[in-house]
Amino acid sequence: MSKNGRITVLKSADIKKQYGSDVPEYKGKHIEAFFKTTPSPFHQVTPYDKTVRDLIEKERIKLATGTDVNTFIREMKERADKAIETEMAGKK
Known part of the structure; x- marks a missing residue:
């Protein structure tokens, strides 16, 4: 799935290295950047x-x-x- 452009929830460096390898549009792109940031925490839902x-x-x-x-x-x-x-x- 990672090869086809689905970002993994796993922490495996090997899986992340394969990310998008089967997606022609990603060839030659700096896709490692997808994994260099940490997502912000989810918004706490309120009644308002x-x-x-x-x-x-x-x-x-x-x-x-x-x-x-x-x-x-x-x-x-x-x-x-x-x-x-x-x-x-x-x-x-």
Whole structure:
């Protein structure tokens, strides 16, 4: 499977060396880099994840149509904080 381009969960250096060896597009590429980083830990799911995801989904067109990334993040954080606060108040 590793030869066909499926990244292994195993720590075997031999398996990692064979990664992508049967994939023509990988010939001559520096594929060792795939194994040089450590993935970040998974996000801890909260009861408010859906609220925030829905908010971002509705507003993401702004980012695609020219809103500055930092402005978008700041505005989304402010709106997400407010939405979570409102949701928490409703649960009391």
